[in-house]
Amino acid sequence: MDMLAIANLQKRFGDKSVLKGLDLSVPEHSVFGFIGKNGAGKTTTMKTILGLLKADGGEILVSGEKVVYGQTATNRHIGYLPDVPEFYPFMTAPEYLSFCGEITGMSRIEIKSRSNELLKLVGLGNEKHRIKGFSRGMKQRLGIAQALLNRPKLLICDEPTSALDPVGRKEILDILMAVREQTTVLFSTHILSDVERICTDVAFLNDGVVNIQGKLSDIKSQYRTEEYVLETGNEEELKLLMNVFAGLKKSGMNTASFRENDHTLFDILRFVTDNRIRLLKIERVEPTLETLFMEVVEK
Amino acid sequence: MKSLLAFMKKEWMEQVRSGRLLILVIIFILLGIMNPAVAKLTPWLLEMMADSLEASGMTVTAVTVSALDSWVQFFKNAPMGLIAFILLESSIFTKEYQSGTLVLALTKGLDRHKVVISKAIILTLFWTVCYWFCFTITFGYNTYFWDNSIAQNLFFSVICWWLFGLLVVALTVLFSTLSNSNTGVLAGTGCTVLVSYLIGLIPKAKEYLPTLLMDGNSLIYGTVEARSYVTAIYITVLLSVVCLAISFPVFNKKYL
Numbered sequence A: 001m002d003m004l005a006i007a008n009l010q011k012r013f014g015d016k017s018v019l020k021g022l023d024l025s026v027p028e029h030s031v032f033g034f035i036g037k038n039g040a041g042k043t044t045t046m047k048t049i050l051g052l053l054k055a056d057g058g059e060i061l062v063s064g065e066k067v068v069y070g071q072t073a074t075n076r077h078i079g080y081l082p083d084v085p086e087f088y089p090f091m092t093a094p095e096y097l098s099f100c101g102e103i104t105g106m107s108r109i110e111i112k113s114r115s116n117e118l119l120k121l122v123g124l125g126n127e128k129h130r131i132k133g134f135s136r137g138m139k140q141r142l143g144i145a146q147a148l149l150n151r152p153k154l155l156i157c158d159e160p161t162s163a164l165d166p167v168g169r170k171e172i173l174d175i176l177m178a179v180r181e182q183t184t185v186l187f188s189t190h191i192l193s194d195v196e197r198i199c200t201d202v203a204f205l206n207d208g209v210v211n212i213q214g215k216l217s218d219i220k221s222q223y224r225t226e227e228y229v230l231e232t233g234n235e236e237e238l239k240l241l242m243n244v245f246a247g248l249k250k251s252g253m254n255t256a257s258f259r260e261n262d263h264t265l266f267d268i269l270r271f272v273t274d275n276r277i278r279l280l281k282i283e284r285v286e287p288t289l290e291t292l293f294m295e296v297v298e299k
Numbered sequence B: 001m002k003s004l005l006a007f008m009k010k011e012w013m014e015q016v017r018s019g020r021l022l023i024l025v026i027i028f029i030l031l032g033i034m035n036p037a038v039a040k041l042t043p044w045l046l047e048m049m050a051d052s053l054e055a056s057g058m059t060v061t062a063v064t065v066s067a068l069d070s071w072v073q074f075f076k077n078a079p080m081g082l083i084a085f086i087l088l089e090s091s092i093f094t095k096e097y098q099s100g101t102l103v104l105a106l107t108k109g110l111d112r113h114k115v116v117i118s119k120a121i122i123l124t125l126f127w128t129v130c131y132w133f134c135f136t137i138t139f140g141y142n143t144y145f146w147d148n149s150i151a152q153n154l155f156f157s158v159i160c161w162w163l164f165g166l167l168v169v170a171l172t173v174l175f176s177t178l179s180n181s182n183t184g185v186l187a188g189t190g191c192t193v194l195v196s197y198l199i200g201l202i203p204k205a206k207e208y209l210p211t212l213l214m215d216g217n218s219l220i221y222g223t224v225e226a227r228s229y230v231t232a233i234y235i236t237v238l239l240s241v242v243c244l245a246i247s248f249p250v251f252n253k254k255y256l
Ligand SMILES: Nc1ncnc2c1ncn2[C@@H]1O[C@H](COP(=O)(O)OP(=O)(O)OP(=O)(O)O)[C@@H](O)[C@H]1O
Pocket: A013, A018, A036, A037, A038, A039, A040, A041, A042, A043, A044, A045, A083, A190
């Protein structure tokens, strides 16, 4: 069963239509990357899932239960990390976690052990100060800790790595990857390397709808381009090649790329051997999410 | 129930750590001391100024003050206490809207109505404690200096004023759910009280209005009977309940 299923979700702000019939299904135990450019509506979608925004149309099911605006019953399944998490500045991190734990009805012993464990996990184990003095990255870490506190079935993170340094980013990604055993993770981002690092599934949000979604590996093979790059020993050799093969596009001092349907790989290789051109490299280009993203956005 | 307590604990922590509770207590202690002090000092002040007053043609006869003068001060200063209270506490909801701190608590499954209940309880509790603290101090001094028994309907009159304060607290809660800004809360609450006061200038309407409850002087001097306040009391209590009752559905639909 899908942990989260969204059907035909619509949302307008005034006369501006942000979500125009968005469909999304997040399978259980996946790490789901939700990709879209600034202002695409990622945050809007997440807030609607949490019942913080009222949808203009469509339906959202969390673990099979319908989400109703204002009534937050489905939220007991969800751990949420907002894009800019805001905490009570007069509390310390452990105090905040115990506040959250009491709200969700955890037992005192459980709160204590779980918050110790989580604070250590996110690297705030020795932080005794009040949240007032926390940096953005520290707040992000505390945000992850509070989201994981009651072992949610679905973890929703809105750009969890945006405020973090490279080390912190890796740590947080590792955490998200590690919790996959127990929960399903949905996170939004525009850092595509993060997605490639940890996601099992992705969805691209563009112009109010999800254009592409599915297993990351499936999507990659589906969009595999027939593009190659080659690198020769020097510029003259490249020129020689380019004179014969008009479809070669120069992309560097002595590198060029071509598509399989312009020239076959074998023709080029034959020419290379016949003319004894020194070939430093020839490789097939793997589609990156970046090229995919560009394709989706430009369509 | 547990989540309600957790949220109230958070409110309490906030009031204590931000120093608001301390400021409130100090204000109400000062007011409590000021009431008898001003009454006590009046004859002395008049004596001091007697010479200059006589020079301008006024004759000063010896004034004797009683507990009544101190209670008159009490009812004069009570609005100041209430205004200070509302100024300090009017941001109890709006600060959370502006900083977005409620989002995480609500997405943790905290029922929205518990937010309203917690804050309403805290406000009611604080108003009650501060007000009666102030009263007790004045009462204590009055007993020491004079005799409280000459004030008629004393307890009834201070209870009336306390009830009026409760209505203002309820209005604050209601306008806090309607408005997103501190100014909106203050304006809404202030205007409602002002409207009640203005309508009260019409003699026939007076006995139905909550602002009548602020007139403690008439009660302690015995110029009116306690019975004539009963209608206003019912209306005040009813209005307070209605205000709170409206706050819940409004807050449930609020965009945070
Ligand atoms: N409360 C609001 N009132 C009016 N318009 C809004 C509101 N919230 C969002 N929008 C609009 O909806 C669109 C989507 O915003 P959203 O925050 O969901 O984008 P996003 O995908 O999260 O972007 P980012 O990557 O910058 O976080 C934006 O164009 C924004 O202007």
